[in-house]
Amino acid sequence: MRTINSVAIIGAGTMGAGIAAASAAAGCRVLVLDTDPEAAQRALDGIDDECRDLVSIGTVADRLDDIAGYDWVCEAVIEDLAAKRELFERLEAARSDSSVISSNTSGIPLRQISDGMSERFRRDVAITHFFNPVRVMKLFELVPGEDTEPEVIDAFARFGAERLGKGVVHAKDTVNFIGNRIGCFFMLSGLHLAKPFLADGMTQETVDAVLGAPVGLPPTGLYGLIDLIGLDVMELVGANLAQNLPPGDRGLDFTAFPAAEQAMADRGQLGRKTGGGFARRTKLPDGSRKAETFDLITAEWRDAVAPDLGGVPGDLGEVMFAEGPQGELARHIFGGTLAYAAGLVPEIADDIANVDNAIRWGFNWVHGPFEMLDHLGPGRVIEFLRSVGAPLPVMLATLEASGQPTFYSETADGTRTQLMPDGTQAPVDS
Secondary structure, rough: OOOOEEEEOOOOOOHHOOOOOOHHOOOOEEEEOOOHHHHHHHHOOOHHHHHHHHHHEEEEEHHHHHHHHHOEEEOOOOOOOHHHHHHHHHHHHHHOOOOOOEOOOOOOOOOHHHOOOOOOHHHEEEEEEEEOOOOOEEEEEEEEEEOOHHHHHHHHHHOOOOOEEOOOEEEEOOOOOOOOHHHHHHHHHHEEEEEEEEOOOOOHHHHHHOOOOOHHHOOOHHHHHHHOOOOHHHHHHHHHHHOOOOOOHHHHHOOOHHHHEEEEHHHHOOHHHHHHHOEEEOOOOOOOOEEEEEEOOOEEEOOOOOOOOOOOOOOOHHHHOOHHHHHHHHHHHHHHHHHHHHHHOOOOOOHHHHHHHHHHHHHOOOOOOOHHHHOOOHHHHHHHHHOOOOOOOOHHHHHHHHHOOEEEOOOOOEEEEEEEEOOOOEEEOO
């Protein structure tokens, strides 16, 4: 049985430093290496005082051979396939036979990283994808390759759950895995699908408000969430999706930005990291701050306005069935995301519980997609989709064929069960 008690992290950026801090806080011996000694020092400075003595730092040039003394070797460098493969060749030569090795990539398929690598590498490698900030976010996506040994996945799962206190989600080796596959569809499709509503006079503030609490999402909504992540990151995500999504996937319609958002990205108006994207706060001479919105219709900054939620029902999710533009917006963007998610099992995960956990833990939704469909009433959703001539996503069709009223149910002894892709019921892992 493989056991992880020490971690060597290659790459001291935001994610690498976060993994280092979480691992040290869990009592692990940690090595952080980077090409830039100042980056490694910043990572060390971010470690809690009481466990900093567990961490040593250095450069890749000087200390790469030291990774042989660590149980887990974690790559956390830039999202560039060629750079990762070159680094893994060097790591593979230096690590010990008993170690496990992983990439923290957020979207590059493991098969592309592993292609042509040694048998030992392919046996011992996995994707271990954390969400940022690592110390705060619960989600830990774990992705095996075709040749990854089960004991390697078991070691990562135990370490993530028991040592780091994460919620472990088992994903498949598909582009962007689970969380970002669905979450980024919501964002990228939302930019396109909101355009007609903006053209008809709906404000961006209203878009964000409708796509927030009324559907169980955080108050950042759509534009606020992208401001938090950054248009530069979303542009890279879109390019990766364009290259790796399977033919016919609906997400292929939304991999590029609309013209106004592309112009923002081109001029460096990326979001909070640049002082403003879709929104900003300007300091006034009296020391107060003024909230402003970059209007996508006029391409000019204006004073922020209150959202219009008139007529939006207060009950969670009921906006999806409301008359008027707010209901239509919710159906197109949030409802479209639910339908997209319902068509991705078993492609991206073996069961619906892993999908729901990934979205709740990674994007802070009140309910995961299948939990939300249960909350809305799957029969009601199916009836609506048929009324507008939309095809049923595979898991909604499976649910209808099964005769079950909901995706989740509870047995007489209190066991929570879930609908599987083959139409059977299986227990939900606690």
